[in-house]
Amino acid sequence: xxxxxxxxxxxxxxxxxxxxxxxxxxxxxxxxxxxxxxxxxxxxxxxxxxxxxxxxxxxxxxxxxxxxxxxxxxxxxxxxxxxxxxxxxxxxxxxxxxxxxxxxxxxxxxxxxxxxxxxxxxxxxxxxxxxxxxxxxxxxxxxxxxxxxxxxxxxxxxxxxxxxxxxxxxxxxxxxxxxxxxxxxxxxxxxxxxxxxxxxxxxxxxxxxxxxxxxxxxxxxxxxxxxxxxxxxxxxxxxxxxxxxxxxxxxxxxxxxxxxxxxxxxxxxxxxxxxxxxxxxxxxxxxxxxxxxxxxxxxxxxxxxxxxxxxxxxxxxxxxxx
Numbered sequence: 001x002x003x004x005x006x007x008x009x010x011x012x013x014x015x016x017x018x019x020x021x022x023x024x025x026x027x028x029x030x031x032x033x034x035x036x037x038x039x040x041x042x043x044x045x046x047x048x049x050x051x052x053x054x055x056x057x058x059x060x061x062x063x064x065x066x067x068x069x070x071x072x073x074x075x076x077x078x079x080x081x082x083x084x085x086x087x088x089x090x091x092x093x094x095x096x097x098x099x100x101x102x103x104x105x106x107x108x109x110x111x112x113x114x115x116x117x118x119x120x121x122x123x124x125x126x127x128x129x130x131x132x133x134x135x136x137x138x139x140x141x142x143x144x145x146x147x148x149x150x151x152x153x154x155x156x157x158x159x160x161x162x163x164x165x166x167x168x169x170x171x172x173x174x175x176x177x178x179x180x181x182x183x184x185x186x187x188x189x190x191x192x193x194x195x196x197x198x199x200x201x202x203x204x205x206x207x208x209x210x211x212x213x214x215x216x217x218x219x220x221x222x223x224x225x226x227x228x229x230x231x232x233x234x235x236x237x238x239x240x241x242x243x244x245x246x247x248x249x250x251x252x253x254x255x256x257x258x259x260x261x262x263x264x265x266x267x268x269x270x271x272x273x274x275x276x277x278x279x280x281x282x283x284x285x286x287x288x289x290x291x292x293x294x295x296x297x298x299x300x301x302x303x304x305x306x307x308x309x310x311x312x313x314x315x316x317x318x319x320x321x322x
Contacts, residue, residue: 024270027271028304031271035292038288039289039291043292051240052239052242058233059233062229067306069225069226070094074090075087076215078130080210080212081129081130094112097109099111099307099314110128110131113131118321138223143167146251147164149249149251152249156256171211171216180208187200227258231251234251253277254298256276260276261273274295277299
């Protein structure tokens with residue numbers, strides 16, 4: 001590949017990143033404005049002025065701990081498929097991927113695989129399954145948290161059980177060499193897929209290792225703890241608004257809403273997650289203004305905080321990464 005073509009290739013992810021983030025930011029602002037209008041802007045503003053802002057450092061600290069644990073999972077996955085990378089570089093790639101949290105199903109985080117290729121020379125078909133495994137185990141972790149906190153809420157159990165069943169079925173297929181080899185064999189005669197046969201087999205080999213029993217159990221355990229920290233952050237957000245909600249209720253509201261957003265495949269779960277947060281809180285008797293305010297605060301301190309962390313990382317390490 002010539003130097004010029006390589007440079008052009010390197011520009012594509014960054015240009016898509018800017019475009020996707022601009023669209024997501026506009027959508028996010030519109031959703032927050034719409035939520036505020038629905039709940040009465042005056043009431044939302046009043047609830048925010050009464051919020052105990054000293055809780056914010058604690059909430060952000062819990063979010064950062066979530067990122068740290070998820071990085072441990074990411075780095076463990078890389079070592080599982082024999083990707084050799086300094087932990088500093090691994091952390092930089094992981095944090096950069098947070099900027100893509102507002103892409104559909106977070107699959108824009110494949111951007112991390114592009115960065116890995118630049119840093120280690122690893123083929124993207126080999127590392128894409130890491131992003132896939134991250135998303136599956138994140139959703140499993142959220143499903144388990146929702147199951148644990150079922151007793152605190154009367155709605156949503158069916159959706160969680162369906163999602164959990166689908167995730168387990170997907171993992172079973174990935175772990176079954178017989179099924180996957182048959183699917184790969186069926187793909188070979190297809191003209192478009194035949195050109196990707198080597199890449200598909202390489203991706204399958206990585207995925208099969210990532211979903212091994214020990215690796216899977218450890219990754220899911222990390223996911224439960226890491227997302228549990230953000231459920232705890234939700235609890236402190238409600239405490240900041242003076243809502244006397246139990247940790248179990250906060251856990252269900254956060255895990256179910258995040259899961260609903262992930263299942264929707266909408267970038268960052270925008271609108272779906274916000275609607276679930278506010279809706280579930282109002283079903284428990286929380287006033288509209290406070291429910292909307294709590295939704296705005298928790299989304300800023302989790303989703304949008306992550307995007308900011310990712311962008312700052314890219315700016316600081318951009319030349320080395322891209």
